[in-house]
Amino acid sequence: MAESDEQYDALGAVYERAKHIPTGLAERATVLSAVGDLRGRSVLDVACGTGFYARLFHDLGAVRVVGVDSAGEMIGYARHVEGREPRGITYERHDATALPVLGEFDVVTALWLLGYADDEPALDVMIGNLAANLAPGGRLVVLVPNPDADWDLLALYGRYGYEITRTGPMNVKQPVKVHVLGDPPFDFDSFYWERGVFDAALTRAGLADVTRHPAVTPDDERGEEFWGPLRKSPSFAVFTAARAES
Numbered sequence: 126m127a128e129s130d131e132q133y134d135a136l137g138a139v140y141e142r143a144k145h146i147p148t149g150l151a152e153r154a155t156v157l158s159a160v161g162d163l164r165g166r167s168v169l170d171v172a173c174g175t176g177f178y179a180r181l182f183h184d185l186g187a188v189r190v191v192g193v194d195s196a197g198e199m200i201g202y203a204r205h206v207e208g209r210e211p212r213g214i215t216y217e218r219h220d221a222t223a224l225p226v227l228g229e230f231d232v233v234t235a236l237w238l239l240g241y242a243d244d245e246p247a248l249d250v251m252i253g254n255l256a257a258n259l260a261p262g263g264r265l266v267v268l269v270p271n272p273d274a275d276w277d278l279l280a281l282y283g284r285y286g287y288e289i290t291r292t293g294p295m296n297v298k299q300p301v302k303v304h305v306l307g308d309p310p311f312d313f314d315s316f317y318w319e320r321g322v323f324d325a326a327l328t329r330a331g332l333a334d335v336t337r338h339p340a341v342t343p344d345d346e347r348g349e350e351f352w353g354p355l356r357k358s359p360s361f362a363v364f365t366a367a368r369a370e371s
Contacts, residue, residue, distance in 0.1 A: 140175050140199075143305050146286025151352070152268065152361050153181075154341040156236065159266050159363045163187040166231040169258050171221055172238035176203030176214065182234075183212045191227055195220040221251045229260035236268040237361075239323060240316045245297070248322070252330045259368040265332060268363050270301075270317040275358035285355055289315075297322065303360075323364055332366035 143149050156178070160168075164186030170179045173192030176199075183190045192214060194200050203216045219225065221238055233255050242248035255265055279289050286306055292314075293300040299317040304310060327335045340359040342352040 139309065139311060141177050142307055143286070144177050146305070146307070147347075147351075148282070148285040148287065148355065148360055151285075151340055151342045151355055151359060154343060155338060155359075155361070155363050156234070156266065156268060157181075157185070158341045159338045159365050160232055160234065161264070163232065167228070167260075168232045168234065169193065169227060169230040171224065171233065171235045171255060173203060173216065174199045176206055176216065178234065178236060179203065179214050179216075180206070180210075180212060182232075183214055187232075189230075190214045191230075192216045193219050193221075193224065193227070221254060222247060224251075224254035224258070226257050228258065229263070230258050231260055231263050232266065233258050233263065234266045234268075236266075237315075239267055239326075240270045240298070240318060245322065245326065248326050249329060252326050252332075256330050256332055256368060261368060262370045263368050265327070265366045265368070266363065267323070267327075267365075268361055269323055270315055271359055271362045272318055272320045272323065273358070273362070274317055274360070278354050278358040279360065281354070282360060284351070285360075287360075289360060295319070323362075327364060327366045330366075331369075333369055335364060335366045338363045338365065 163182055166187050167189040168182045168187045170192045173179050173194050176192050179190050179192040192203055200216050200218045207214050235255055239248060239251060242251055282289055288304040290302045292302050297319055301315050302312055303315050304312050324335055340356045342356055
């Protein structure tokens with residue numbers, strides 16, 4: 126294996142580990158519940174990262190999948206996997222604040238993207254760009270940090286695979302550090318916005334049927350004692366909205 130392949134595989138092993146810890150399993154179950162049946166559908170995955178969800182959407186029956194990310198190393202890894210395991214997914218490098226119209230998609234997803242907007246005007250630009258890529262009647266699915274987070278419950282979130290620490294005051298958005306447990310551990314910054322900001326921005330974009338979806342957790346042997354607190358205060362929230370039929 127070439128050195129670049131080894132580097133790509135190491136990158137994927139670290140970043141995709143967060144998809145397999147308990148909170149990642151709940152995130153995945155909630156996202157898939159929100160996107161609905163993908164068979165025969167087209168999907169644009171904005172902020173696709175390593176292509177984890179793009180590959181999953183294809184494997185669940187989407188006939189056209191395009192992944193977009195602003196980070197060159199993420200797009201590089203996603204293309205590396207596509208070259209090794211061809212699915213027909215295409216990946217493009219774009220920043221969400223300048224996302225062009227790449228087509229009319231039945232589903233547009235933006236997972237962990239909107240929380241990184243600089244401010245509310247930038248948030249409106251991002252959502253406008255996402256909405257411009259929806260086909261009439263298409264569905265936008267966004268995953269953001271939970272605006273109703275119970276910080277006492279999040280303080281116990283290590284059992285779900287990572288720890289969340291507030292790093293500054295709340296001023297429309299609350300900066301935090303997320304520490305993903307495991308070997309090796311890694312950190313990233315995130316922002317928990319005030320309640321109502323995301324819903325209002327989706328509505329301002331002219332989208333209809335703005336809906337927040339309840340957190341979905343795996344039905345496994347860990348049971349309600351383990352999963353109940355996560356459903357009560359997950360680290361994430363999933364919203365959907367629709368473009369009107371023309």
